[in-house]
Amino acid sequence: MNRTAILKTGILGMLVTLLCSCGVTSRIEPYKQTNSVIGADDQLVVLARKHHTNYEAESDIVECISDGLANGSEALNVHSSVEFEDKLYPWFEPSIAPLDTEDLSELLEKPGVAGRIEETRVRFVVWLDGSTERVASGGGISCAAGVGGAGCMGLAWWEDDARYDVTVWDIQELASAGTIYADYKGRSVMPAIVIPIPLIARPRAAACKGLTQQLREFLTSPFGYGSSPSLIGATE
Amino acid sequence: MESMRNTPRSCSKLVALLIIPCCYLVGCASSVVVQSDFPTPLVEPLPVRVGLIFGEELRDFQHHEELPQQANWTIDLGDISITMLQPLFESMFVETQNVEAIPVDMPENNTLDGILKASLNRFEFDVPVNSDNKFAEVWMQYQLDLYEPGGELITEWQVSGYGKAEIGRTKRTESVSRAAINAMREVGATISTRFAQQPQIGFWLKERQNTDFINE
Numbered sequence: 001m002n003r004t005a006i007l008k009t010g011i012l013g014m015l016v017t018l019l020c021s022c023g024v025t026s027r028i029e030p031y032k033q034t035n036s037v038i039g040a041d042d043q044l045v046v047l048a049r050k051h052h053t054n055y056e057a058e059s060d061i062v063e064c065i066s067d068g069l070a071n072g073s074e075a076l077n078v079h080s081s082v083e084f085e086d087k088l089y090p091w092f093e094p095s096i097a098p099l100d101t102e103d104l105s106e107l108l109e110k111p112g113v114a115g116r117i118e119e120t121r122v123r124f125v126v127w128l129d130g131s132t133e134r135v136a137s138g139g140g141i142s143c144a145a146g147v148g149g150a151g152c153m154g155l156a157w158w159e160d161d162a163r164y165d166v167t168v169w170d171i172q173e174l175a176s177a178g179t180i181y182a183d184y185k186g187r188s189v190m191p192a193i194v195i196p197i198p199l200i201a202r203p204r205a206a207a208c209k210g211l212t213q214q215l216r217e218f219l220t221s222p223f224g225y226g227s228s229p230s231l232i233g234a235t236e
Numbered sequence: 237m238e239s240m241r242n243t244p245r246s247c248s249k250l251v252a253l254l255i256i257p258c259c260y261l262v263g264c265a266s267s268v269v270v271q272s273d274f275p276t277p278l279v280e281p282l283p284v285r286v287g288l289i290f291g292e293e294l295r296d297f298q299h300h301e302e303l304p305q306q307a308n309w310t311i312d313l314g315d316i317s318i319t320m321l322q323p324l325f326e327s328m329f330v331e332t333q334n335v336e337a338i339p340v341d342m343p344e345n346n347t348l349d350g351i352l353k354a355s356l357n358r359f360e361f362d363v364p365v366n367s368d369n370k371f372a373e374v375w376m377q378y379q380l381d382l383y384e385p386g387g388e389l390i391t392e393w394q395v396s397g398y399g400k401a402e403i404g405r406t407k408r409t410e411s412v413s414r415a416a417i418n419a420m421r422e423v424g425a426t427i428s429t430r431f432a433q434q435p436q437i438g439f440w441l442k443e444r445q446n447t448d449f450i451n452e
Contacts, residue, residue, distance in 0.1 A: 056371075056400070056402075058402055058404065059402065060404070086275040087275070087278075088278060089274075089275035089276070089277055089278060089421070089424075089425070090277050090278075090279075090421070090424060090425030090428050090429055091278065091429075093421055093422055093425040094418075094422065095422055095425065095426070096425050096429060111279075111280040112278050112279075112280070113278060116278055
């Protein structure tokens with residue numbers, strides 16, 4: 001084998017390794033504790049938990065999950081999060097919003113609240129708690145330019161962790177219907193051989209897709225869905 | 237050889253060198269105009285008739301600040317506080333009317349139970365410099381002074397609101413605006429749900445109910 005062939009094999013091997021190291025690893029733990037399913041006339045609303053000081057679920061994942069549930073062949077009736085918070089103002093503002101179903105029961109006893117919720121036809125409140133954070137990064141790329149041209153050399157990588165806790169409340173039963181825990185880790189790499197080639201993993205988008213799929217099953221399957229904590233793991 | 241320092245050409249270079257950083261700094265000045273509508277709170281009105289006075293600063297409020305490692309910020313709230321507070325108070329009390337001053341010069345057939353004066357005491361904000369912190373934050377403190385119609389102070393209540401908004405693909409100025417709106421919504425939520433729980437206010441409400449009962 002001549003030197004050129006060895007070099008080509010080396011570069012190919014390096015690219016394969018880089019491609020393999022870039023991707024999203026997922027872990028989902030659904031737990032449904034009731035047999036409640038969403039009716040044809042029922043609506044659901046997805047709300048972000050915003051009372052934490054250092055993080056909150058991003059508005060784009062709330063929109064992504066809401067849109068995902070509202071579209072497709074098995075579309076559900078999804079109420080707009082902003083409209084719901086405005087109609088029920090001030091009761092779903094971060095400092096006042098109910099934190100558990102006992103708080104929800106107390107809230108429904110307040111004048112006008114139960115009636116207003118009934119008007120919205122919202123039966124399930126889906127609370128989204130969590131965020132996507134950069135947990136690690138490293139490497140480096142150097143670029144230089146001269147009379148003969150310009151180029152970069154090096155390798156940069158970073159890892160994002162999209163971790164979300166979903167809690168589903170059944171307003172009709174005044175109880176928690178269950179939870180879904182999702183953890184999506186994505187490693188992105190950017191090798192630079194003359195030009196930088198970004199190989200970007202998007203764990204938040206993957207978490208949105210995974211949670212939408214799980215929530216759809218959660219809300220439409222009465223039995224045999226996540227009856228006990230279990231793990232669904234995958235690498236994309 | 238001619239000295240470079242004394243030529244008109246070197247002067248023009250010097251002027252250019254001064255102008256470029258100035259332009260850069262002017263370009264970094266951030267201006268935010270906060271505008272929004274606020275929902276009417278879903279609360280049961282308290283059985284009192286209240287006169288409303290809004291502090292002068294609420295009609296045209298501007299906050300100027302230079303943040304460390306950043307440029308000058310100007311946040312223009314205009315009269316948005318009144319946009320938030322007026323309908324809030326209208327839904328909180330059975331009857332409200334705007335009054336000019338305390339004590340109120342009342343006609344005999346138009347009696348008020350109290351006068352509520354709202355003012356904005358403090359406005360603070362922060363915009364992160366590095367990418368680790370994802371939120372613009374705003375903290376506001378309003379003061380509500382409740383008076384007898386005759387001018388006697390019943391109580392002072394300071395109400396704070398904190399709001400944050402993520403800095404994602406949007407501009408930093410938009411995030412500051414959203415954080416300010418969130419802070420104001422929090423203030424509105426606190427006022428509408430905890431007003432009657434303040435000890436002095438609770439006592440005043442009971443007193444008014446007893447007076448109404450005796451008059452009936």
